[in-house]
Amino acid sequence: MKIETRKQEIVSAASILFKEKGYSAVTMRDLAKAMGIKAASLYNHIQSKQEILSTIIIELAEEFTTGMDKIATSRDSAIQKLENIIDLHIDVTLRNADGLASLNNDWMHLEEDNLQYFEKMREEYEDSFREIVRKGVDEGEIKSFNIEIIVFSTLSTLRTLYLWYPKQKNIDANILKHDMISVLLKGVV
Amino acid sequence: MKIETRKQEIVSAASILFKEKGYSAVTMRDLAKAMGIKAASLYNHIQSKQEILSTIIIELAEEFTTGMDKIATSRDSAIQKLENIIDLHIDVTLRNADGLASLNNDWMHLEEDNLQYFEKMREEYEDSFREIVRKGVDEGEIKSFNIEIIVFSTLSTLRTLYLWYPKQKNIDANILKHDMISVLLKGVV
DNA sequence: GTCTATATGTCGATAGAC
DNA sequence: GTCTATCGACATATAGAC
Numbered sequence: 001m002k003i004e005t006r007k008q009e010i011v012s013a014a015s016i017l018f019k020e021k022g023y024s025a026v027t028m029r030d031l032a033k034a035m036g037i038k039a040a041s042l043y044n045h046i047q048s049k050q051e052i053l054s055t056i057i058i059e060l061a062e063e064f065t066t067g068m069d070k071i072a073t074s075r076d077s078a079i080q081k082l083e084n085i086i087d088l089h090i091d092v093t094l095r096n097a098d099g100l101a102s103l104n105n106d107w108m109h110l111e112e113d114n115l116q117y118f119e120k121m122r123e124e125y126e127d128s129f130r131e132i133v134r135k136g137v138d139e140g141e142i143k144s145f146n147i148e149i150i151v152f153s154t155l156s157t158l159r160t161l162y163l164w165y166p167k168q169k170n171i172d173a174n175i176l177k178h179d180m181i182s183v184l185l186k187g188v189v
Numbered sequence: 190m191k192i193e194t195r196k197q198e199i200v201s202a203a204s205i206l207f208k209e210k211g212y213s214a215v216t217m218r219d220l221a222k223a224m225g226i227k228a229a230s231l232y233n234h235i236q237s238k239q240e241i242l243s244t245i246i247i248e249l250a251e252e253f254t255t256g257m258d259k260i261a262t263s264r265d266s267a268i269q270k271l272e273n274i275i276d277l278h279i280d281v282t283l284r285n286a287d288g289l290a291s292l293n294n295d296w297m298h299l300e301e302d303n304l305q306y307f308e309k310m311r312e313e314y315e316d317s318f319r320e321i322v323r324k325g326v327d328e329g330e331i332k333s334f335n336i337e338i339i340v341f342s343t344l345s346t347l348r349t350l351y352l353w354y355p356k357q358k359n360i361d362a363n364i365l366k367h368d369m370i371s372v373l374l375k376g377v378v
Numbered sequence: 379g380t381c382t383a384t385a386t387g388t389c390g391a392t393a394g395a396c
Numbered sequence: 397g398t399c400t401a402t403c404g405a406c407a408t409a410t411a412g413a414c
Binding site: 020021022023024025105106108109145146148149150152153156157159160163164168171175176179180182183184186 | 346369371375
């Protein structure tokens with residue numbers, strides 16, 4: 001039973017609307033209507049529409065950055081690290097599938113500092129991912145397919161989980177993790 | 190050396206802008222500027238902003254529908270059919286990567302008839318894909334992982350090719366096809 | 379914390395001259 | 397085929413009452 005501040009309620013409602021129509025197509029009147037209040041009232045809790053977007057995206061991006069740092073700096077094998085990355089994406093998706101829509105599709109509407117900050121985090125995330133695969137290939141753990149293709153195909157699937165998982169009614173998180181690891185990794189190992 | 194009508198030029202320019210910012214965030218003034226004319230002049234060639242979007246999306250969706258129909262009704266094995274689907278996505282991506290951004294991210298801004306038509310085509314496409322995998326599993330060609338996960342992970346990768354391929358400077362289309370088939374299918378076969 | 383009223387700007391689209 | 401001028405609707409955001 002989580003107690004949300006009014007701002008958190010707004011951000012949650014906005015995440016759902018942004019997922020359905022995208023940031024630009026959602027108006028403050030749409031959002032207010034979803035909250036059962038008038039648009040002007042939103043501004044007692046948030047400073048701007050832009051602040052809602054950056055709250056959603058930056059928080060999620062930092063979550064991925066923190067998670068990847070832990071995984072990348074561990075002494076695990078490359079395969080174990082890839083399994084941990086899959087775990088990370090599934091965990092975040094279970095917790096905030098709606099917000100991930102904005103992270104994936106509306107990041108370009110961030111402004112100035114937040115946009116740069118986001119792009120830096122995304123780049124470093126992909127670099128860490130690539131480095132894990134490269135090392136795995138070097139040490140013979142992973143088949144030497146084109147590294148970029150392995151990184152791309154794995155990441156594109158993990159990034160799209162937010163669209164797919166909510167539609168799967170009866171699938172246990174642990175079974176999902178297990179099957180996901182099988183499908184994504186058994187091809188390259 | 191392809192000769193484009195003025196409408197085709199507008200649709201091409203719009204595809205690029207829609208890919209960068211999404212349909213809702215691109216204004217007719219943005220589009221006109223990219224064409225080197227004034228916004229009002231666009232309306233001598235197109236009826237509305239909405240018409241541009243539906244031209245982009247419906248054409249691509251019909252291409253996928255036609256391609257999938259040929260693949261699904263052939264006498265090929267399940268594996269051969271999956272390889273043909275990968276081919277189809279790569280071919281379309283090479284020809285119109287920009288338009289695929291709208292297909293993937295802006296379809297919900299289609300109106301009425303076109304929205305229903307699109308959703309019907311997408312549903313049938315996914316059903317055909319699922320049926321091919323199901324039959325492959327039944328006949329022992331494909332490992333019996335969760336069918337939904339196989340369909341989802343494969344399709345999410347193929348649908349994201351439009352983002353990734355243009356960034357790969359020196360990759361031959363045939364090599365891409367070969368590696369893509371390896372990475373996507375060797376895990377499930 | 380929510381409201382009404384409104385400021386200020388931009389949107390898609392049209393009319394009519396050249 | 398492109399332009400200038402403009403319309404009416406709607407966008408984000410603010411001011412100030414309750």
